[in-house]
Amino acid sequence: MKKLHRWVLPATVLVFALATAGCDNGTTSVGGEQLETGYFGENLTLSGQVYEANGTKSHSDCMSFIPIDSEGNSFTGGSGSMENGILSYSIGTPAPADLQSIETLFATFVSYTSLTYANIHYNTSGVKAAQFDRLYSEQESFSLSRQRSSATSYSYEGISYIYVDNDVTVTADGTTTTQGGGTIKTNNLNLQLKAGWNAIYFKASVTMTSSTTGTGIQSLTVGDLPSINWVVENDG
Numbered sequence: 001m002k003k004l005h006r007w008v009l010p011a012t013v014l015v016f017a018l019a020t021a022g023c024d025n026g027t028t029s030v031g032g033e034q035l036e037t038g039y040f041g042e043n044l045t046l047s048g049q050v051y052e053a054n055g056t057k058s059h060s061d062c063m064s065f066i067p068i069d070s071e072g073n074s075f076t077g078g079s080g081s082m083e084n085g086i087l088s089y090s091i092g093t094p095a096p097a098d099l100q101s102i103e104t105l106f107a108t109f110v111s112y113t114s115l116t117y118a119n120i121h122y123n124t125s126g127v128k129a130a131q132f133d134r135l136y137s138e139q140e141s142f143s144l145s146r147q148r149s150s151a152t153s154y155s156y157e158g159i160s161y162i163y164v165d166n167d168v169t170v171t172a173d174g175t176t177t178t179q180g181g182g183t184i185k186t187n188n189l190n191l192q193l194k195a196g197w198n199a200i201y202f203k204a205s206v207t208m209t210s211s212t213t214g215t216g217i218q219s220l221t222v223g224d225l226p227s228i229n230w231v232v233e234n235d236g
Contacts (some may be wrong), residue, residue: 006234035223038199044161045090046135050082050144050230058085058232062140065089067132070112070160075130086232087144089135091197099128102168102193109160114188114204115218117172127168133160146228154206154214159228162200164193182206187219199224 031046066074075098080089102122109131134145146159151156172189173175191200204218 017091032149033088033225033227035201035221035225038222038224039194040199041196043090043092044163044197046080047088048086048230050085050087050232053231053233058082060085060142060232062137064139065135065144066135067091068134068136068143069131070109070133073130074136075077078135080135082144087135096128096132098130099147099163099165100130100168102127102129102164103211105129105131105162106170109162113200113202113218113220114184115220116175116177117186117189118175120170120172120189123169124166124168126166130163131160133158142232142234144230144232146230148228148231152187154208156202156204157225157228158202159224160190160200161234162198164195164198166195168193182209182214183215184216184218187217189220191220191222196209198222201225 008156024047050060052058060082061084065078065080065082066076069079070076075094077098078089078091080087082088106129132213134143136143147157149156170189170191170193174183174186174188176183178184199222201223202219203221204216206214206216208214
């Protein structure tokens with residue numbers, strides 16, 4: 001694997017909300033949408049309009065992308081392009097050299113988030129896995145990822161993709177910590193991964209209980225949310 005720019009699921013949304021809460025004396029809660037299936041089988045096809053960070057449609061072109069995991073490692077096997085801001089990309093089964101144990105992969109993945117778990121359990125041993133958060137363009141020095149955030153509703157959402165060579169369920173107990181004047185709760189984990197590619201939905205949100213305190217809730221689930229767009233970021 002080649003190591004490139006690392007993407008970190010932002011842990012700061014929870015602390016940010018509590019630090020800036022004095023600007024709003026109301027109570028803010030974040031509503032949800034219905035998740036769609038996160039199971040895609042051995043072949044994952046990604047497509048759609050790409051947006052700039054300011055929310056406007058991108059009109060960029062790119063001939064090829066490299067999938068990048070949370071640690072900044074790249075692997076081969078996918079193909080696709082972006083033409084006038086429209087992404088078309090597909091990837092099949094990762095090469096054996098790009099797979100690692102699900103235990104190692106998941107521990108690394110979680111370490112780059114604000115999620116905290118106890119008693120992590122894997123119901124099947126020997127499962128090999130691969131993961132990517134973003135698509136990187138070496139020619140153009142930019143990357144694409146599916147994410148959205150709101151400074152007014154104190155929320156962040158993102159989509160990652162995990163490949164496993166066999167069905168496996170990852171369970172864990174969520175934990176509660178105190179940080180930045182509030183409580184941050186990680187929900188219990190029940191990731192039912194199926195052989196092939198799986199979409200992983202991450203969400204963090206804060207509900208303000210006063211002008212200076214709040215409760216953050218964060219979770220990780222198998223599922224896709226089509227309303228989370230591809231966003232282009234300059235990595236130059």
